[in-house]
Amino acid sequence: MSEAIIEIDGLRKSFGSHAALDGLDLRVPAGSVFGFLGRNGAGKTTTIKHLLGLIKADAGSARIFGRGVDDPGVSVGIRQRIGFVTEEKDLYPYMTVDGIIRFMRPFFPGWRRDLEQRYLDLFDLPRNKSIAQLSKGMRSKLMMLLAISHGAELLILDEPMDGLDPAVVEQLLRELVAIAADQGTTIFFSSHQLPDVEQIADHVAIIDRGKTLLCGELDDLKVRYQRLSVVCSDEPPSDIGRLDGVESVRRNGRMLSVLVSRNADAVAARLRQCSSTAVERFPVTLKEVFLEHVGNSSCSG
């Protein structure tokens, strides 16, 4: 496994009586495109804010590039190597596109004018236009330009596709993939747009109520997670839900649909005992996995 660029261990943060983070663990491999998933209020933005030194955790630790984010001095050095796109996409409305680019350059000695020009052209951003006059989609592109052009080793994007039209989303997704592939930049992005995540991420984590429910390679998840379906000849066995690896069981008359996260062969063998027909196996989408985990979490709450 490649070196982790973000490491979070047992992170806890409460706001009053509300636990925003409740022992969150995470490993983001260097060079990965990492989808950070969760419902609204799951703790995604709180995690990102902690990584950027904007809030302090009550317990646990977080490291980026192997350095703790809690020390304000260290955090400044870390932020110099990070590109950040905020959820709100709010920039300074009294500046122009060119003005904010000139504003940003001195903070980042490694600022790359070639990338700046490339993304100005690619995103069709007019240098002299006031930021106040830009649409949210254009502001998203501008923030992306600012995040990328200083040669960031890590991009942290908080809901980058939120509120954008499909054409802009598609363009940004393509660019993110290109940045990761061409420059080796690690991309850590939060989202609840699951199809977007599935399109570009190679790693995902699902969190809910401040806890990590699932974390791993997307391809591995897709291999491990399967839906098994069978029509039983007799009454369906009642013990299926207790088998190792079974995440959920749906019954519809004599038809059983079982979602498994591992041990699929053993579960299929057990299902075969109640059926004269073959057990069918279906791949599952990230959305199914997400809903399964977040749904279970909601019920247990």
Place this chain on the structure above:
Amino acid sequence: MLWLKAWMETRWKAAWMLLAGALIVLVARRAATGLLAMGILLSVLVTVFLAGTGIETASTRPGESAKGGEGSKLFTLSLPVTRARIFCVRTVIGVLETGALLLLLAVAAWLLLPSRVESVDDALGSLAVIVSFSMAVYAISACLSTFCDEGWRIRLSGLAVVGIFGLSASHRLPRGLDIFRSLVSESPLLTHRTPWDAIVSACVLAVVFFAATLMIVQKRDY
């Protein structure tokens, strides 16, 4: 570049306050002479100052109330600079803008009341009193803005001034600490004496509140 940003964010408010102050001074000049004009002018100074208390104050962005909208605050705080640096830039810009405004208003006062200004020392003394008093209110306002929104910050800043005035009027403040008395009834323009003890007290108050604000800003969650 933080200096440029701070200036760009405050320039219009500063210009507006200056214009408002200048207009009221002109009205005062037409309407009154002598001590009445002096009273009006001092009211103007306090009113104009409180209207924008410190022109966006030192606390803007990093010291902003956590209840306020996020806006571009997160973007600013994610830049590779310390909060202390952001805070200091805002403070210095705010102080300079306020100082420039007060200097211009003080010059207006001297022009308005040429008979009261008997020496340059008196004029500079009165300016020092005005600036030190303003800095104290400015620092209190900055501190308030770490946990109040804009509306409450202005109201509570006004209340702080009224409180200082009340203590001064009831003679509960030791003479050496009574900057308000030095601002009004015992102005250097009237007494021909610079009240250094009151000036120093006001400056110490300002430093204490600025330091408290900086500590809050550095520790707070955004």
